[in-house]
Amino acid sequence: MPADATSPKKLRSNRATLTHKAGYALRHPAKVVPYVRRAGRDAWLRMKHPDHVGYYRAVMASDTRRSPEAAVGSRTHDRWLALGEMQFDYLVEHGLRPGHRMLDIGCGNLRGGWRFIGHLDPGDYYGIDISPDILVAAKRTLTERGLQDKLPHLTITGDLTLDFLPDAHFDVVHAHSVFSHSPIELIDQCLAHVGRVLTPSGFFDFTFDRTEGTEHQVLREDFYYRTETLLALAEGHGLHARFMDDWETRPHGQSKIRVGRAPLTG
Numbered sequence: 412m413p414a415d416a417t418s419p420k421k422l423r424s425n426r427a428t429l430t431h432k433a434g435y436a437l438r439h440p441a442k443v444v445p446y447v448r449r450a451g452r453d454a455w456l457r458m459k460h461p462d463h464v465g466y467y468r469a470v471m472a473s474d475t476r477r478s479p480e481a482a483v484g485s486r487t488h489d490r491w492l493a494l495g496e497m498q499f500d501y502l503v504e505h506g507l508r509p510g511h512r513m514l515d516i517g518c519g520n521l522r523g524g525w526r527f528i529g530h531l532d533p534g535d536y537y538g539i540d541i542s543p544d545i546l547v548a549a550k551r552t553l554t555e556r557g558l559q560d561k562l563p564h565l566t567i568t569g570d571l572t573l574d575f576l577p578d579a580h581f582d583v584v585h586a587h588s589v590f591s592h593s594p595i596e597l598i599d600q601c602l603a604h605v606g607r608v609l610t611p612s613g614f615f616d617f618t619f620d621r622t623e624g625t626e627h628q629v630l631r632e633d634f635y636y637r638t639e640t641l642l643a644l645a646e647g648h649g650l651h652a653r654f655m656d657d658w659e660t661r662p663h664g665q666s667k668i669r670v671g672r673a674p675l676t677g
């Protein structure tokens with residue numbers, strides 16, 4: 412995503428409207444054919460998989476076949492490395508340290524994960540994802556980085572109830588570029604359950620595609636939410652929540668919210 416994705420104009424635009432699509436097509440004619448191809452493929456996958464997780468899993472299978480790095484949103488290997496480094500640096504600046512236990516929701520092919528695994532003690536990184544294909548790619552990243560001795564957990568999931576994980580276990584829960592691909596029901600499910608697996612002083616950071624206009628989605632792949640919607644959802648589940656201003660300075664394009672069981676200090 413371009414660095415100016417959070418410019419005031421972009422924050423108000425509704426990418427689902429015909430006028431937006433027509434204007435975008437005029438400005439970027441080379442993108443029309445790939446978009447039409449993608450829209451056709453997605454329509455077919457949505458017909459085969461009416462539930463969102465099944466559908467998105469099929470999208471990931473198709474994208475991962477072409478390139479696991481592109482499937483998690485990085486057009487080049489350098490970009491893949493930089494995006495992972497950005498996630499890692501941010502959490503380390505916010506106190507992630509060896510001895511902590513971390514749950515990485517939608518861990519993908521370990522773009523950030525391989526750095527977290529290297530930083531944490533053996534067995535303390537837990538990555539979950541809905542896509543078996545991307546988890547196979549994650550194992551490849553793990554092997555390439557020589558991190559076998561760190562024995563991370565990499566687990567497939569079908570929902571975000573986190574019911575197979577213990578109470579008060581994780582110091583840090585993280586979901587990077589996951590809620591940007593999730594309908595509100597899935598985010599609500601996650602927020603309803605994440606408090607149970609967090610330690611009392613732990614926190615859950617997630618990024619989201621922010622809009623200051625109408626909430627909308629494109630191809631049921633990309634979802635745009637208002638900050639206050641997500642803050643209210645978290646608070647409705649008894650969590651403390653806040654918008655992370657210091658993330659906005661990073662060239663990422665998505666915004667970040669932190670939630671926790673206790674009032675947030677860091």
Ligand SMILES: C[S@@+](CC[C@H](N)C(=O)[O-])C[C@H]1O[C@@H](n2cnc3c(N)ncnc32)[C@H](O)[C@@H]1O
Pocket residue numbers: 464467471482483484516517518519520521522523539540541542545568570571586587588589592593597
């Ligand atoms: C854009 S990629 C980001 C991957 C990783 N967090 C990173 O930053 O490299 C989104 C990942 O989230 C996974 N995902 C999407 N929806 C999910 C859900 N409801 N539960 C768990 N994983 C999900 C996808 O399969 C994909 O691997």
